[in-house]
Amino acid sequence: MSTLIVGGGAAGCMCAVLCAEGGEKTILLEKNGKTGKKIYITGKGRCNLTADYSPQEFLQSVVHGDKFLRTAIYSFTPEDTKRFFENSGLELVTERGNRVFPASGKSSDVIKTLNARLASAGVLVETDAEVVAVGKNDDCVFTVSLADGRTLYADNLVIATGGKSYPATGSTGDGYAFAESFGHSVVKPVPSLAALITVESVAELKGLSLKNVELSAYSASGKKIRSEFGEMLFTDKGVSGPVALTLSSWLNRESGATLSLDLKPALSEEKLEQRILRDFAERLNSDLKNVTRALLPERLNTYVLKRAGVAESKKANSVTKEERRRIVAAVKGLTFRCAGVAPFEEAVVTSGGVSLKELTPHCESRLVKNLYFIGEVIDADALTGGFNLQIAFSTAAVCAKSITSAAAK
Numbered sequence: 319m320s321t322l323i324v325g326g327g328a329a330g331c332m333c334a335v336l337c338a339e340g341g342e343k344t345i346l347l348e349k350n351g352k353t354g355k356k357i358y359i360t361g362k363g364r365c366n367l368t369a370d371y372s373p374q375e376f377l378q379s380v381v382h383g384d385k386f387l388r389t390a391i392y393s394f395t396p397e398d399t400k401r402f403f404e405n406s407g408l409e410l411v412t413e414r415g416n417r418v419f420p421a422s423g424k425s426s427d428v429i430k431t432l433n434a435r436l437a438s439a440g441v442l443v444e445t446d447a448e449v450v451a452v453g454k455n456d457d458c459v460f461t462v463s464l465a466d467g468r469t470l471y472a473d474n475l476v477i478a479t480g481g482k483s484y485p486a487t488g489s490t491g492d493g494y495a496f497a498e499s500f501g502h503s504v505v506k507p508v509p510s511l512a513a514l515i516t517v518e519s520v521a522e523l524k525g526l527s528l529k530n531v532e533l534s535a536y537s538a539s540g541k542k543i544r545s546e547f548g549e550m551l552f553t554d555k556g557v558s559g560p561v562a563l564t565l566s567s568w569l570n571r572e573s574g575a576t577l578s579l580d581l582k583p584a585l586s587e588e589k590l591e592q593r594i595l596r597d598f599a600e601r602l603n604s605d606l607k608n609v610t611r612a613l614l615p616e617r618l619n620t621y622v623l624k625r626a627g628v629a630e631s632k633k634a635n636s637v638t639k640e641e642r643r644r645i646v647a648a649v650k651g652l653t654f655r656c657a658g659v660a661p662f663e664e665a666v667v668t669s670g671g672v673s674l675k676e677l678t679p680h681c682e683s684r685l686v687k688n689l690y691f692i693g694e695v696i697d698a699d700a701l702t703g704g705f706n707l708q709i710a711f712s713t714a715a716v717c718a719k720s721i722t723s724a725a726a727k
């Protein structure tokens with residue numbers, strides 16, 4: 319039996335290795351001049367290749383597709399990913415948050431390891447091979463048309479073309495059209511794990527990073543969607559950093575959402591007001607901004623007082639009770655209207671993709687026999703921390719298992 323895999327990213331490379339090692343004649347087609355272009359930029363160039371959790375814990379960080387992914391994650395666990403790379407000679411380290419990286423700190427070593435396994439398994443890797451159309455002929459053989467005019471044939475076809483995020487890496491969403499050409503439905507792809515854009519300008523805060531803050535998101539009807547505690551960063555157009563990226567996974571299909579930023583989540587409103595009153599009592603004749611500076615970083619201090627509508631040059635002893643309440647409210651709940659999520663060019667993953675309803679737990683099409691979809695092209699995504707690469711590896715592994723065990727029958 320022969321297998322053609324379209325896309326030489328994390329999912330395609332892993333699937334090709336496991337298919338070939340299982341005895342399949344395997345061809346991997348990659349449109350770039352080399353495989354793993356996206357892997358190279360993962361984890362800020364260090365590649366957080368998995369999240370070292372039990373499958374049960376792992377699935378809690380999956381945003382879409384947790385039920386569907388159960389089989390894949392239990393069959394090829396984060397531990398299996400570690401073993402795969404360590405057995406191939408790549409030393410790994412586990413850091414804070416169970417994030418696993420190559421000990422060298424170089425994502426290029428992950429790519430080198432995958433390439434070495436592709437070669438030793440005997441996979442025929444064709445780079446600069448852009449697939450433009452796929453089909454199945456009357457003899458139930460898949461046909462794959464390349465941009466250079468050639469047509470290739472295979473018994474099994476695996477689509478591992480990724481999503482639409484960071485299109486410069488080659489992930490331009492081609493797999494969605496391939497899926498649709500076979501009659502599959504595609505859940506509208508939207509950017510995820512991306513910065514949030516705010517209607518209110520925060521340009522004056524650009525580059526300011528905050529720790530230990532709580533960012534909450536509310537739907538247009540005022541219902542709380544989710545709160546995240548941790549680190550955040552202001553950009554020229556809105557907010558980024560871990561808490562914003564996580565919230566984007568829930569806001570990328572919302573319109574009219576609002577954000578509320580609690581700058582002092584450890585203090586209740588009452589405690590914060592008492593603290594401000596104490597600071598005021600100690601510095602009655604100081605300008606307001608010099609008193610509240612003890613609470614907030616300088617640029618944020620100015621911004622918060624402006625949003626509270628209290629002049630920063632006002633003397634502390636002339637701040638009214640109502641103005642003090644407005645300052646407390648702004649510190650505990652600085653609100654922003656969310657204008658959306660940053661575009662695919664800046665999104666870590668794509669949410670949406672080939673509908674999971676039409677796939678078996680082994681990622682085989684329920685519509686077309688021997689056709690598979692793996693990795694980010696399917697409607698599954700997770701939070702940051704090594705989860706998305708593990709989804710690519712696990713879906714690749716269950717697909718390879720299905721192909722090689724069918725061939726063995």
Ligand SMILES: Cc1cc2nc3c(=O)[nH]c(=O)nc-3n(C[C@H](O)[C@H](O)[C@H](O)COP(=O)(O)OP(=O)(O)OC[C@H]3O[C@@H](n4cnc5c(N)ncnc54)[C@H](O)[C@@H]3O)c2cc1C
Nearest residue numbers: 325327328329349360361366449480488693694704706707
């Ligand atoms: C900046 C950034 C950092 C990230 N960091 C991490 C991290 O540290 N940990 C983590 O778990 N996840 C991370 N991710 C997410 C992770 O990289 C992806 O979820 C994962 O790489 C998806 O793998 P894939 O194989 O499904 O798709 P891709 O990696 O997108 O690979 C698809 C491949 O298919 C090829 N292709 C597409 N169309 C065609 C065609 N028509 N013909 C031939 N080839 C084609 C593409 O060129 C590409 O090489 C990061 C993503 C980004 C953008």
